[in-house]
Amino acid sequence: MRGDRHVAAVTDASFDLAAGECLALVGESGCGKSVLASALLGLLPANAQTAGSAVVDGVDVLTADERTLARTVRGRRVGLVPQSPAAHLTPVRTVGVQLTETVRALTGARGPAARKAARDAADRAAFPADHLDRYPHELSGGLAQRAATALALVGDAPLLLADEPTTGLDRDLVEHTAAELRRHVDQGRALLLITHDLAAARRTADRVAVMYAGRIVEISAADDFFDGPGPRHPYAAGLLDALPERGFTPIPGMPPELGDLPAGCAFAARCARADARCARLPEFSGGVACHHAEETERV
Ligand SMILES: Nc1ncnc2c1ncn2[C@@H]1O[C@H](COP(=O)(O)OP(=O)(O)OP(=O)(O)O)[C@@H](O)[C@H]1O
Numbered sequence: 523m524r525g526d527r528h529v530a531a532v533t534d535a536s537f538d539l540a541a542g543e544c545l546a547l548v549g550e551s552g553c554g555k556s557v558l559a560s561a562l563l564g565l566l567p568a569n570a571q572t573a574g575s576a577v578v579d580g581v582d583v584l585t586a587d588e589r590t591l592a593r594t595v596r597g598r599r600v601g602l603v604p605q606s607p608a609a610h611l612t613p614v615r616t617v618g619v620q621l622t623e624t625v626r627a628l629t630g631a632r633g634p635a636a637r638k639a640a641r642d643a644a645d646r647a648a649f650p651a652d653h654l655d656r657y658p659h660e661l662s663g664g665l666a667q668r669a670a671t672a673l674a675l676v677g678d679a680p681l682l683l684a685d686e687p688t689t690g691l692d693r694d695l696v697e698h699t700a701a702e703l704r705r706h707v708d709q710g711r712a713l714l715l716i717t718h719d720l721a722a723a724r725r726t727a728d729r730v731a732v733m734y735a736g737r738i739v740e741i742s743a744a745d746d747f748f749d750g751p752g753p754r755h756p757y758a759a760g761l762l763d764a765l766p767e768r769g770f771t772p773i774p775g776m777p778p779e780l781g782d783l784p785a786g787c788a789f790a791a792r793c794a795r796a797d798a799r800c801a802r803l804p805e806f807s808g809g810v811a812c813h814h815a816e817e818t819e820r821v
């Protein structure tokens with residue numbers, strides 16, 4: 523940022539994701555989820571500084587040059603399911619034409635072969651073939667979502683990245699989108715699902731990663747997280763308790779400014795269990811970053 527100031531948008535994030543697995547990345551607005559996703563697509567702003575590595579199917583996307591990213595990563599190794607399909611699709615071209623263009627760009631196929639590959643991608647995303655000649659504004663929200671997913675599937679990328687794919691959709695459509703994303707996982711793709719919607723995460727994910735103030739503070743199996751024994755990090759427990767069906771109890775206070783983080787645990791100021799140890803940054807170990815995780819009952 524201007525002057526010498528900087529924002530630690532994502533710090534020490536470490537996780538792996540296997541084929542056929544879905545990891546849900548959850549956390550409050552501004553905690554760094556989308557920045558992490560942008561890093562995996564090589565789409566960080568030009569002034570961003572990175573360290574470490576993020577290997578997707580053999581390519582380190584943090585150090586790869588623009589040409590490598592454009593030719594081998596975006597669409598080919600990582601398929602993006604966008605947050606707002608209506609804004610992602612080109613308004614002046616039909617879905618079929620957009621799909622065919624994407625096939626050409628990613629596979630080099632031409633003519634009938636390209637059109638067949640476009641129809642196949644539509645089919646895999648459950649987009650109806652008789653709607654391929656429609657323009658985006660002629661589609662319902664659900665069909666626009668499937669059209670955008672079809673575009674993400676064209677390059678047969680082993681990793682799908684979905685940033686808030688269910689935001690703004692009504693309940694039926696959320697269920698539907700979650701089920702369809704899960705189907706792609708069951709067919710062998712890896713899915714990083716970024717979401718505010720814990721219900722959608724529960725429906726789709728094998729594991730849950732909770733992010734707070736730029737750090738992953740807990741990673742656990744979705745079954746453990748949602749159904750018991752429950753989250754181990756007090757922040758993760760707070761997120762669950764804030765759900766309407768779990769008492770609607772908000773976490774007191776606000777997350778810290780990422781440009782002005784405390785030296786110790788960033789959650790301590792809002793945490794009922796905070797004590798002197800929390801002035802020191804907790805190590806991430808055994809799936810959780812909290813000084814209290816080992817010695818007490820799960821919260
Ligand atoms: N180019 C940038 N310059 C300065 N700060 C940035 C930049 N990009 C992101 N940030 C900051 O990084 C932080 C993380 O943003 P990010 O968009 O990843 O949050 P998020 O978890 O995706 O939130 P949301 O749930 O609202 O989408 C925010 O505090 C944001 O202001």
Ligand code: NI
Pocket residue numbers: 555556557685
């Ligand atoms: Ni975001």
